Amino acid sequence: xxxxxxxxxxxxxxxxxxxxxxxxxxxxxxxxxxxxxxxxxxxxxxxxxxxxxxxxxxxxxxxxxxxxxxxxxxxxxxxxxxxxxxxxxxxxxxxxxxxxxxxxxxxxxxxxxxxxxxxxxxxxxxxxxxxxxxxxxxxxxxxxxxxxxxxxxxxxxxxxxxxxxxxxxxxxxxxxxxxxxxxxxxxxxxxxxxxxxxxxxxxxxxxxxxxxxxxxxxxxxxxxxxxxxxxxxxxxxxxxxxxxxxxxxxxxxxxxxxxxxxxxxxxxxxxxxxxxxxxxxxxxxxxxxxxxxxxxxxxxxxxxxxxxxxxxxxxxxxxxxxxxxxxxxxxxxxxxxxxxxxxxxxxxxxxxxxxxxxxxxxxxxxxxxxxxxxxxxxxxxxxxxxxxxxxxxxxxxxxxxxxxxxxxxxxxxxxxxxxxxxxxxxxxxxxxxxxxxxxxxxxxxxxxxxxxxxxxxxx
Numbered sequence: 001x002x003x004x005x006x007x008x009x010x011x012x013x014x015x016x017x018x019x020x021x022x023x024x025x026x027x028x029x030x031x032x033x034x035x036x037x038x039x040x041x042x043x044x045x046x047x048x049x050x051x052x053x054x055x056x057x058x059x060x061x062x063x064x065x066x067x068x069x070x071x072x073x074x075x076x077x078x079x080x081x082x083x084x085x086x087x088x089x090x091x092x093x094x095x096x097x098x099x100x101x102x103x104x105x106x107x108x109x110x111x112x113x114x115x116x117x118x119x120x121x122x123x124x125x126x127x128x129x130x131x132x133x134x135x136x137x138x139x140x141x142x143x144x145x146x147x148x149x150x151x152x153x154x155x156x157x158x159x160x161x162x163x164x165x166x167x168x169x170x171x172x173x174x175x176x177x178x179x180x181x182x183x184x185x186x187x188x189x190x191x192x193x194x195x196x197x198x199x200x201x202x203x204x205x206x207x208x209x210x211x212x213x214x215x216x217x218x219x220x221x222x223x224x225x226x227x228x229x230x231x232x233x234x235x236x237x238x239x240x241x242x243x244x245x246x247x248x249x250x251x252x253x254x255x256x257x258x259x260x261x262x263x264x265x266x267x268x269x270x271x272x273x274x275x276x277x278x279x280x281x282x283x284x285x286x287x288x289x290x291x292x293x294x295x296x297x298x299x300x301x302x303x304x305x306x307x308x309x310x311x312x313x314x315x316x317x318x319x320x321x322x323x324x325x326x327x328x329x330x331x332x333x334x335x336x337x338x339x340x341x342x343x344x345x346x347x348x349x350x351x352x353x354x355x356x357x358x359x360x361x362x363x364x365x366x367x368x369x370x371x372x373x374x375x376x377x378x379x380x381x382x383x384x385x386x387x388x389x390x391x392x393x394x395x396x397x398x399x400x401x402x403x404x405x406x407x408x409x410x411x412x413x414x415x416x417x418x419x420x421x422x423x424x425x426x427x428x429x430x431x432x433x434x435x436x437x438x439x440x441x442x443x444x445x446x447x448x449x450x451x452x453x454x455x456x457x458x459x
Contacts, residue, residue, distance in 0.1 A: 002138045004080060004110040005103075006087040006125035014091035015063045015079070019070030020045045038064075048078035048436045060086065073101040074369040077109030077437020083124035090129050099131030101369060104448075107141040108437040113152040139264045140451070144444055146170075147250075147257035151429050151442025155229035155246045160203040160277045163228055163249060167275055170256055171210040174263040182206040191276075191320075193295050193312040198278030200233070200286030205278040207317060212263055213270040218458060220269045221326035221420075223317045224255025225310045225333035226277035233280050233306030234288055247442060248310070250429025251333035252277065258332075258447040265451070267458040274321050276313035280306070292390045296320065297412055302387040304395040310335050311405050312394055315412040322415040328357075329413060330450060332425045338401025339426040342375070346435075348445045349375040351406040352423035360453045361423070370448035372425075377410065378403050402426050425450075 006012065018026050023045040027035055034053060038044070043051040047068025055061035063083065067075055079088075090102065106126050112119050128134050150158060150166065164180060171178045183204035186195040191207055198205025208226075227248040231237060237245070252275045259273045287293070291303040293312075296319040301312065310333050321329045339349050350372050352358050358374050365372040384396035384404050392411065396404025406424045413422045427445040434440045 001134065002107055002141060004107055004125050005134060005138070006127045008127055010087040010125070010127060012087045012089040012127055013060045013063060015065050015088050017065045017067050017090060017092040018045045019067040021070070047075045050079065050082040052084065060084065062091070063088065072369060073098055074105045075436045076102045077105040077435075079126070080106055080110035080124055081434075081439070085123035087125045087127065089127040094129055094131070096131040099129035100133055100137060102129050103132040103134070103137045104140055105369065105437045107137060108144060109439070111141075111145055111148060111439050113149060113439075113441055115149070115153065140261060140448060143257040143260040143264075143447065146260055147253040147444030147447065148442045150253040150256065151247045151250050151444070153246070155279070158246065158249070159228050160198070160201070160206060160226075160279055163226055163252060163275075163277050164206055164208050167208045167210065167252075167256060167273075170260060174212055176263075177211040179209040180206055190296050191316045192293055193301065193316045194276045194278060196287040196291070196293050197227075197233075197280055197309045197313050200283045201279035201281040203279060205276075205313075207320070208275040208277060209320075210259060210273040211271065214268070215270060217268050217270040219272070219324070219326045219328075220454070221272045221274060221321040221324070221329045222255040222258055223274045223314060223321055223329060223331035224253070225249070225251030225314055225331075225335065226275045227310055227313070227334075228277065228279050230280045230307070230309065231282055233282060233309060234286055235305050235307040236282070237307060244430060247429045248280075248334050249277070250427055250442070250444070251310075251331070251335075253429065253442070254332040254425075254427055254444045254447050257444045258450055261447065261451045262454065265455055265459065267454060269454070269458050272321065272324060272326060274317040276317040278309075278313055280309045295412065297415070299392060299411060300390040302390040302393040304387075304393040308395040308405075311408045314409050318409060318412045319415070322413055322418060322420060325418065326420055328421040330423050330425070331409060332427055332446065334429050335405045335426045336402045338405075340428055342402060343373055345428045345430060345432055346438075347371055347373050348425055348427045349373050349402060350423050350425045350446070351375055351377045351403070352421075353377055354421045354423070357421055357423055360457065361449060364453035364456070365449040368448040368452050370446060372446055372449055375402060375406075377406055379407070382407055
């Protein structure tokens, strides 16, 4: 059981959750002392705010918790970091379907990354609300913790070797078939784009493949961008642009977190995970702007910008996922700043031409509070990728960067007559400031929504 979950028979402090609309009526009939305390702390049931009501004996009598507009259960994530040590129960009536979402939000808010700096553990424990599946919530939060830890770990401790080791250990823990193609063997086995991007680094580029499930089950692929640090290559990023580039392996972190969730859920799928892992560094062997490299699927790619490297390694990995006969391919990548300009850090876009999949993802995102936003795979922009000397170039110019990145990857999905269902998730994998359930730092986006969609489809 998660350490922040209290047993059902624990002596608890009640939490009264109140929306801002309910607050004036709640105050009526309450003591003047309580009203004065609320006024002194400017508590008006704002979202995520906590008001601790002391007991006459010096302990805690109860806690008031602000819901704000009261429409999003993710606000309960604020409790874990704001409550004093103790055991608590949500005393307010809850709809049955809210209990599980509240428990997950609470546990996500209890996350702490303490590998390098000792931090006091968050000892506030919550009795699971009615309707919560404690085991499922614990699995979900453990998977998110895995992904957050990977993103938060600095590149000196999370280079290609370490990311591969983490993936292999996770695969072994679930009895997965494991394949690793590394260094010059990438060229021998025809993964030229993965090799090109990573060949300038001290640690070799590689492709890691994990596979679990019955061979005759529905073939599902996850592809995660694993750039453990991105200097921009010879198109060197400025210092400010490089500051968060330890998170450029966030797509791989998302894929591994999702692999963990799906393996535990035991869905009836043949699940394959493809992780192209590289560091985009610089030395005399680095790939260059104006190089032309022929991808695994035979398309020639002119390198317009070495800082548009994520789509290159995804191209070879998505091609391999297609060759392996996967019926659905979901790729996740910290691909473009343009996605953040459009939608900000909290709302990752996804791209797909499959209407059924898009609808299912939207439904799952609303259910889990793991929000997504569909953006158009606008085919008229494909000519932005035209090259005068190659089949295509890897950068589409100054406009519609997120769309152009998705269009580039889409060129590598189909193999001969096969046309898998495909979606691309342009994730940010970082919380720039603390919000309920989302501590500042590394994040895994889209995985809870994807898991819920897949569980409904294949569970």
